[in-house]
Amino acid sequence: MASTGVFGTGGAAKANSVICGALAASFSIIAIWEVTRGLRWLNTVIGCWLLIAVFGFDYERSGMVSGFVAGLLMIAMSLVRGTVKQRTGGGWKALLPHT
Amino acid sequence: MRVDDKTNASDKPHEWSYNPSEWSQRLPIVGLATVGLGVAVYLALYQWRVVESVWEPFFGDGSEKILNSNVSRILPIPDAALGAIGYLVDAVTGVIGGTKRWRTMPWIVIVFGLAVGPLGAVSILLVILQPVLFGTWCTPCLGSAVISVLMIGPALDEMLASLQFLQSERNKGRSFWKVFLGLDPDAVESREGSALI
Numbered sequence: 001m002a003s004t005g006v007f008g009t010g011g012a013a014k015a016n017s018v019i020c021g022a023l024a025a026s027f028s029i030i031a032i033w034e035v036t037r038g039l040r041w042l043n044t045v046i047g048c049w050l051l052i053a054v055f056g057f058d059y060e061r062s063g064m065v066s067g068f069v070a071g072l073l074m075i076a077m078s079l080v081r082g083t084v085k086q087r088t089g090g091g092w093k094a095l096l097p098h099t
Numbered sequence: 100m101r102v103d104d105k106t107n108a109s110d111k112p113h114e115w116s117y118n119p120s121e122w123s124q125r126l127p128i129v130g131l132a133t134v135g136l137g138v139a140v141y142l143a144l145y146q147w148r149v150v151e152s153v154w155e156p157f158f159g160d161g162s163e164k165i166l167n168s169n170v171s172r173i174l175p176i177p178d179a180a181l182g183a184i185g186y187l188v189d190a191v192t193g194v195i196g197g198t199k200r201w202r203t204m205p206w207i208v209i210v211f212g213l214a215v216g217p218l219g220a221v222s223i224l225l226v227i228l229q230p231v232l233f234g235t236w237c238t239p240c241l242g243s244a245v246i247s248v249l250m251i252g253p254a255l256d257e258m259l260a261s262l263q264f265l266q267s268e269r270n271k272g273r274s275f276w277k278v279f280l281g282l283d284p285d286a287v288e289s290r291e292g293s294a295l296i
Contacts, residue, residue: 004230015231022227026219026248033252035119035259088256089114089263 001025003066013057017067020046020053024074034086040078047074110199112260113267119257120201120208128215128250129193135246136186138239142166142179158236165229165237178225182243185218189250204281205261212258215250222247 001021004014024046031039050071054064110118118124145153146166155162165171171178192211196204222244229236268278268286277283 001230018230019227022223026223029245029248030219030252033256035256036252085116087114087116088259089112092259094263095259095266 003063003070007060007063007066009059009063011058013059013063016053016057017063020050034084035088035091037082037084038092040081043074043078047071047078050074112201112264115260118198118201119260120196120198122198124253124257125193128253129190131246131250132186132190132193135243135250136183136190138243138246139179139183139186142239142243143177143183146171146177146179153239155238157238161229161235162237162239164233164235165240168233170225170228170232182218182222182247185214185221185247188214189218189254193254201257201260202264202286205265205279206281208257208261209279212254215247215254219247219251 001018003009004017009017024043027039027042027046030036031043048071050067054067054071059067110120112118141150142153144150153162153166166177166179174181189211192207192214195207201208226241226244229240265275265278268283269275273283273286278286
């Protein structure tokens with residue numbers, strides 16, 4: 001998100017960066033809690049999307065590098081599950097039929 | 100029965116290591132909602148021009164631009180006033196009920212979760228619109244967005260406990276609505292036995 005201001009990204013590229021940034025930050029905050037930790041997978045998706053999107057949108061070179069690195073870091077960090085100490089009755093999966 | 104324990108074992112949902120309806124779990128969320136309510140009321144007062152100027156430490160006239168934008172006035176009342184109502188509902192539904200409310204009154208837990216979720220979602224949407232449509236940011240609005248997103252995780256664990264409880268009671272053949280509204284005394288008590296083994 002900050003990169004759009006730093007590098008002067010505009011247009012659709014800027015919208016893309018801001019949307020990805022805001023969503024990723026929000027999912028990260030929500031995934032701090034164990035019961036909603038699963039949201040980290042959405043950040044894996046956003047990270048993968050960024051790796052493709054930096055070539056598809058009208059990013060200038062610095063914005064492209066920044067977006068690509070951000071995507072890589074997001075994928076790497078979203079794959080770490082972190083500690084889950086609490087038991088929550090099987091979690092959200094328990095709500096699915098026949099479990 | 101170990102009713103004297105600070106945390107009665109029967110208060111925990113089945114197969115849970117903690118009780119999501121405990122005050123230590125809920126009061127921080129209520130606190131956040133109260134702070135959010137304060138911020139939203141302040142911003143609404145500015146939008147109604149009860150307050151003449153608005154605080155903006157980083158982005159120049161960013162707050163003014165955002166809070167006076169056409170998007171903020173799509174609805175009959177300013178968007179900050181709507182946010183204030185959302186925070187108020189969060190705080191009130193967060194406080195109502197005792198530490199067993201995940202099974203004694205699932206409806207309030209569900210309303211609480213449903214109130215926290217959309218408020219956070221709308222906040223994220225408004226954050227995205229700021230730079231994309233108006234090319235600037237509003238610091239207090241960002242603060243409010245962070246607060247509303249922070250409440251989602253801790254509110255949803257309680258909702259999960261209630262949903263699991265509703266499902267297991269329905270599997271036992273009890274009426275969903277009676278359990279949902281806390282009107283089935285057998286369902287309310289049914290956990291006591293199983294958790295004290």
